[in-house]
Amino acid sequence: MIRERHLLGPGPSNPYPEATRALAEPLLGHLDPEFLRIMDETCDMLREAWGTSNARTLPLSATGSAGMEAAFVNTVHPGDVVVVAVNGLFGQRMTDVAARCGAEVVAVDHDWGQPVDVDRVLSAHPSPAIIAAVHAETSTGVRSDIAALGAGKGDALLLTDAVTSIGGIELRADDWGVDIGYAGTQKCLGVAPGLAPFTINDRAFDRRVETPRSWYLDLGMLGGYVGEAGGRAQRTYHHTAPTAMVASLHAGLTRILDEGLEAVWARHQAVGDSLQAGLEEMGLELFAAEGHRLPDLTTVRVPEGVDSAAVRRELLERHGIEIGAGAGAYATSVWRIGLMGHNARPDAALLVLAALEDVLGRS
Numbered sequence: 369m370i371r372e373r374h375l376l377g378p379g380p381s382n383p384y385p386e387a388t389r390a391l392a393e394p395l396l397g398h399l400d401p402e403f404l405r406i407m408d409e410t411c412d413m414l415r416e417a418w419g420t421s422n423a424r425t426l427p428l429s430a431t432g433s434a435g436m437e438a439a440f441v442n443t444v445h446p447g448d449v450v451v452v453a454v455n456g457l458f459g460q461r462m463t464d465v466a467a468r469c470g471a472e473v474v475a476v477d478h479d480w481g482q483p484v485d486v487d488r489v490l491s492a493h494p495s496p497a498i499i500a501a502v503h504a505e506t507s508t509g510v511r512s513d514i515a516a517l518g519a520g521k522g523d524a525l526l527l528t529d530a531v532t533s534i535g536g537i538e539l540r541a542d543d544w545g546v547d548i549g550y551a552g553t554q555k556c557l558g559v560a561p562g563l564a565p566f567t568i569n570d571r572a573f574d575r576r577v578e579t580p581r582s583w584y585l586d587l588g589m590l591g592g593y594v595g596e597a598g599g600r601a602q603r604t605y606h607h608t609a610p611t612a613m614v615a616s617l618h619a620g621l622t623r624i625l626d627e628g629l630e631a632v633w634a635r636h637q638a639v640g641d642s643l644q645a646g647l648e649e650m651g652l653e654l655f656a657a658e659g660h661r662l663p664d665l666t667t668v669r670v671p672e673g674v675d676s677a678a679v680r681r682e683l684l685e686r687h688g689i690e691i692g693a694g695a696g697a698y699a700t701s702v703w704r705i706g707l708m709g710h711n712a713r714p715d716a717a718l719l720v721l722a723a724l725e726d727v728l729g730r731s
């Protein structure tokens with residue numbers, strides 16, 4: 369088992385014990401029939417986690433950022449108008465990735481801490497090829513309304529970042545009209561970092577770039593892992609699948625689906641609510657707009673005169689708790705506290721509140 373330390377930062381969270389144990393199992397070869405079974409089951413479980421019936425749903429062998437890259441590089445044709453909702457670091461990053469793919473980017477900027485303004489995004493351009501938004505902005509702790517974007521997208525494709533929402537808060541890709549989605553393993557799925565759960569529907573796949581500028585992330589070549597609806601996939605060699613990571617994701621997803629997706633969402637919500645109420649009782653001010661706060665990633669303002677880095681260091685050294693610094697312009701004025709996956713437990717919320725109270729009392 370990993371060294372006992374409570375990892376509450378927005379980065380790799382403390383994995384579910386099942387996912388950690390799977391990493392210690394003997395390795396399977398990537399063409400072993402047992403591995404192919406695990407991969408197929410993993411894709412089935414990912415469909416449930418995404419809320420999709422898309423045949424093309426799979427874990428890309430790369431981190432969440434590569435999922436972002438795969439989403440854009442396969443769907444942006446040179447000169448396409450891509451409207452990007454920017455309400456934090458990851459939305460900002462989308463504009464960079466889309467531009468590198470040759471998009472004409474229409475960025476719709478928001479104040480950090482605010483949710484995406486659906487009307488402003490939908491009216492930013494009369495006929496965009498793609499509308500892109502982050503469901504759960506990890507940089508600010510804000511949830512945005514993807515369903516409303518899907519309802520108003522018209523002919524555009526809706527591209528969604530679900531890295532910090534999958535396995536943590538309600539996510540219904542098909543019902544909400546998400547055409548292309550990517551996620552990561554290390555946030556609420558409670559698995560080590562390194563895979564990008566990805567989904568794309570037929571509508572988006574049919575419009576894809578025939579020869580994308582990435583060889584590795586060309587979804588047209590990943591057919592061997594994707595399979596055809598109904599039929600069994602022909603496995604052609606594309607790259608060596610990271611078998612240990614896929615087995616770990618399989619274990620993490622099994623853990624989540626055994627508990628039940630809705631129960632997992634409710635657990636994250638209850639734990640986030642109690643952390644946020646406790647922080648306010650301590651006199652701290654939450655950063656994200658009320659009514660749009662993520663339960664799994666809480667942002668809180670660093671009190672006036674308090675040394676942000678010193679508090680984070682004390683938390684780690686005295687209590688074994690890691691919280692995140694703020695992102696971008698809020699690096700030293702906001703803290704980010706993740707209670708995701710295995711850490712979304714009432715005792716973890718109490719622990720972080722008590723530790724913060726102790727450290728702030730000393731400073």
Ligand SMILES: *Cc1c(COP(=O)(O)O)cnc(C)c1O
Pocket residue numbers: 431432433434458502504505506507529531532552561562
């Ligand atoms: C963490 C994160 C990413 C990037 O994922 P990596 O696995 O770090 O590459 C992208 N988008 C959001 C919203 C994230 O929180």
